[in-house]
Amino acid sequence: MTHQFPALSPEQKKALSDIAQRIVASGKGILAADESVGTMGNRLQRINVENTEENRRAFREILFTSDTSINQSIGGVILFHETLYQKDSTGKPFTALIKEKGIVVGIKLDKGTAPLAGTNGETTIQGLDGLAERCAQYKKDGVDFGKWRAVLKITSTTPSQLAIQENANALARYASICQQNGLVPIVEPEVLPDGDHDLQRCQYVTEKVLAAVYKALNDHHVYLEGTLLKPNMVTAGHSCTKKYTPQDVAVATVTTLLRTVPAAVPGICFLSGGQSEEEASLNLNAMNQSPLPKPWKLTFSYGRALQASALAAWLGKSENKKAAQEAFRKRAQINSLACRGQYVLSGKTDTAATQSLFTASYTY
């Protein structure tokens, strides 16, 4: 560790830092619309819509043709590869639709999980092969950030030392390659909510995982000011019998982050991990209201928790487009308020918003 061989020039650093700041600008978060074909299948099945390329395109069009004012709540959108090259019904590319609203375009870069032999069903993530070339191409095609999801699970014997270290290392390699190609890497080390463990156990594991992630990022010379973190909130396992309030979740989560995430990281965009739309907003709100210090932005990168109501309103019918857009706009605005700790629960709860979106051992 003697000499520095700068990985990035000052201009490259500034460009990355500017992108990251734009994504998590005050009151803004990320729409994670990067569901793979298989995962879109799950979503569409719930509303009895066939999983065709056209249906996938049609639903994303609904989201991306939202009124421009959506840019007050949405700073970035993560796309799946197929979606990056799709167009709306007038032939306008989705990337153009998104960018003209001043929203940053991102791309899912990982290629899913691969088993770690000799472990208790643990995995690492593949996708490093040819990643530099893919990043360079995506950058040309309008993308400014990437996302890579690593997955860890809590059981009596997991996550193991190997799983933590291997996933942290892969995340750091991915992050390094992204930055070399002008893409801000969103680093996602998801600790799944599956299990009956309590809040404290999740906090302990999350602290260990994040400490390993930031050590790996440092070892790989990643420029932290040009990254974002997408962690799980610290919550009890889904089958845990004890119930916790949003304030409990907020304190446990923020404490964990204070112990592991350097202040240089501009923003932390939580995944919703199976929480209902309302739960995800209330928890984010509680974090931003917490008196604990928060040197990074605390915002959202929600998939299901931003889209459930919109899907339920759409039901695959084009005449429901406005209703679906309104449902999406509402959730986006609520989460924007939650980013500022200003979300006041109205008392009216609609079914889709509170329905748990948990799918066991979720992989998307």
Place this chain on the structure above:
Amino acid sequence: MTHQHPALTTEQKKELSDIALRIVAPGKGILAADESVGHMAKRLNQIGVENTEENRRLYRQILFSADSRVKKCIGGVIFFHETMYQKADDGTPFVQMIKDKGIVVGIKVDKGVVPLAGTDGETTTQGLDGLWERCAQYKKDGADFAKWRCVLKISENTPSPLAIMENANVLARYASICQQNGIVPIVEPEILPDGDHDLKRCQYVTEKVLAAVYKALSDHHVYLEGTLLKPNMVTPGHSCPTKYSPEEIAMATVTALRRTVPPAVPGVTFLSGGQSEEEASINLNAINTCPLVRPWALTFSYGRALQASALSAWRGQRDNASAATEEFVKRAEVNGLAALGKYEGSGDDSGAAGQSLYVANHAY
């Protein structure tokens, strides 16, 4: 990394956290008066005073007789073992004199550096044997915090991965043992200013060292809210031909800390490392007016940079005692202001305050 086996109870954590916050309360820092017998020899030599136990006692009495003005700017004093059990002329134990001013008592617990075979003159620090029992005794005798100094050096081939890893590990073991005994550990990974390297090189090395330190602390289950960090400021080497402003030093230092020190750490108490009294104050002030977000207290833990003027004023003469104490109080107040970013500089670079206190390859 599956299960937590809590290292500390909630009450133990609260006690440690409270102690740490008292030491680094706004406008307060630490007087490092823990020079070993050998190092006091060098100090006393410079003013022509014999290194006897009585002279060391008389000298510390000068510092500890400071009036109530120091209550606002000194949060903690680090003692050497001998000094913990010495008394003032009127029989009042030094420990009591300090505690009566509402200042926290600390103790140096390391036992100096030892070579790492197979490296280019690198070292680790010893002192772990029987540390538990020593901490328990010091706690009974009035100490609430401790200090342990590790030393790293910048040269063509250093610091090596072994030196970084070994020193980080020993710091973490020390910290863990302290906390078990109700003592707040000050973690000091000093990177010496010896050499001709530039500011950037020091920043790079400091980032690598601090990342390793915090990973080790996490691995050893150390409670960060109950620790303090005592790092070097990021500065060029002493023989570097390029000159840098306090603002450049501040930027480099705060950036390095933002990238590595979790916000949960309540305070960073810089060592002065051979800087003159005035330099150390000016740099600390610049650090506290740096435009970057700083989630920890940034203050001082100065030895030479608080005592040089007092020593010169004393010159071993009892008649000079009050004048010497006054010099100390003056520097303490100046650094208290610097810790708040409110010090405007003396404009006076002459005399003891401006004299460089650099001693080649300093080991104290």
